Amino acid sequence: MHVSLTPELENAVKMKVSSGLYNNASEVIREALRMTLKAEAENEWLKREAAIGYLQLEAGETVRVSNKAEFEALARSQA
Numbered sequence: 095m096h097v098s099l100t101p102e103l104e105n106a107v108k109m110k111v112s113s114g115l116y117n118n119a120s121e122v123i124r125e126a127l128r129m130t131l132k133a134e135a136e137n138e139w140l141k142r143e144a145a146i147g148y149l150q151l152e153a154g155e156t157v158r159v160s161n162k163a164e165f166e167a168l169a170r171s172q173a
Contacts, residue, residue, distance in 0.1 A: 097123065 099107065110122045150156065159165045 107119045107122045110116050111119060116122045116125070157168060159168060
């Protein structure tokens with residue numbers, strides 16, 4: 095597989111390799127892709143949870159909390 099990068103991205107990859115954190119450009123690209131896939135998965139989870147929360151709000155299925163400690167206690171009890 096061949097990947098074309100803009101000059102800015104190519105320089106960023108070269109800087110990562112020269113920092114010693116990566117042995118070569120392929121490692122940099124693999125790590126970037128893994129991070130992107132993880133972020134996308136987390137975003138999808140967040141979208142689903144927000145949609146569920148919105149439906150619960152619309153249905154009147156809410157619990158009032160008046161401070162951070164109450165919120166944290168509620169969150170722990172739901173886990």
